[in-house]
Amino acid sequence: MKTDVWTRDKLRNLPPILLGTAIYAFGLHYFIISNELMEGGVTGIALLLNYIFHLPPSLSTLLINIPLFYLGWRHLGKESMAYTIFGTLALSFFLWIMEWLIHHQWLEPFRTNKDYFLVTAYAGLTLGVGLGLVFRYGGTTGGGDIVARIVQKARGWSMGQVILWFDATVIGSSLFFIDKEKILYTFVVVFITTKVIDVIIEGAYAARAFTVISDHAEELASQITKQMDRSATLMPAIGAYSKEQKKVLYCVVARQEMKKLKDLVRSVDPRAFIIINEVQDVLGEGFKPE
Structure with a gap:
């Protein structure tokens, strides 16, 4: 499917x-x-x-x-x-x-x-x-x-x-x-x-930061690594209402990769909660060298 x-x-x-x-x-x-x-x-x-x-x-x-x-x-x-x-x-x-x-x-x-x-x-x-x-x-x-x-x-x-x-x-x-x-x-x-x-493409910055709250965060991180050759960070979190433990995924991508990452998240978990922030500057592997 x-x-x-x-x-x-x-x-x-x-x-x-x-x-x-x-x-x-x-x-x-x-x-x-x-x-x-x-x-x-x-x-x-x-x-x-x-x-x-x-x-x-x-x-x-x-x-x-x-x-x-x-x-x-x-x-x-x-x-x-x-x-x-x-x-x-x-x-x-x-x-x-x-x-x-x-x-x-x-x-x-x-x-x-x-x-x-x-x-x-x-x-x-x-x-x-x-x-x-x-x-x-x-x-x-x-x-x-x-x-x-x-x-x-x-x-x-x-x-x-x-x-x-x-x-x-x-x-x-x-x-x-x-x-x-x-x-x-x-x-x-x-x-x-x-x-x-x-x-x-909706933005004058070099990159965008994605914060994704999903029940399939680990699978999503694996697919990002395989399909986009990007790294991601998984952070432990607790739902304020449900008190359930979750993992929040954080990933920074180049602006032309925004749609690909959004489509990837939706294909893995259509119910994922996605927050996208403008990134003014990025230093590190895959972006500007320090």
Whole structure:
């Protein structure tokens, strides 16, 4: 029974991920590529290949991610990679759709030579909404996310730090091929995108703390360790009314893992009492190093 609910919940998340990748692909072609701006991560590498060799981003994004799929499948597991592979394939598909529409002149990208701030504002808004939807429903678009999760698991580094360094390296290397002015505008796009993502997934903090009161706390802690590669703390407690002894589970997760943990708790114990708190800062394994 739990497996049926789990499968149904997973399938329910796919349409928003599809919508998010479609919006993201539209923003890349309509605002970013048409004005030769940049992005970070694997998408940024695909844009560079497009600007230098005219290689379609739909193809290069997929080709770059294939070896990352293999690494993620080995080190992160099949279940963890399912949404990532789906999101990456969906992104490549919608990028191809946009390329087809532009090639047949059914879509005219927004180009400008004078008001790049308008372009950066709408590009950041569009990309942020797209990625925000993908992240909110448990998906990713591959690339830097896979690398960050592997490094986090192997070294204990923060995913945010790994992604930041990866993005900075890609954008920095584009200085050899793109005007400095456009690189500066790119940083504005990245900033706006990040803020919009925070709004879409309901929070500007790096993590959330879950306090769960459940009769199945030990089973839940075991599933969190297996399925999410996160640790949890079990604390003894006594019910004020029933006087029964219980165990309270406490767990801190990254913001993009919120929905996955909520779904996991509900699948193990639909009657669990869940409290979610914003966490302003987290030091330790899996987050920021001390």
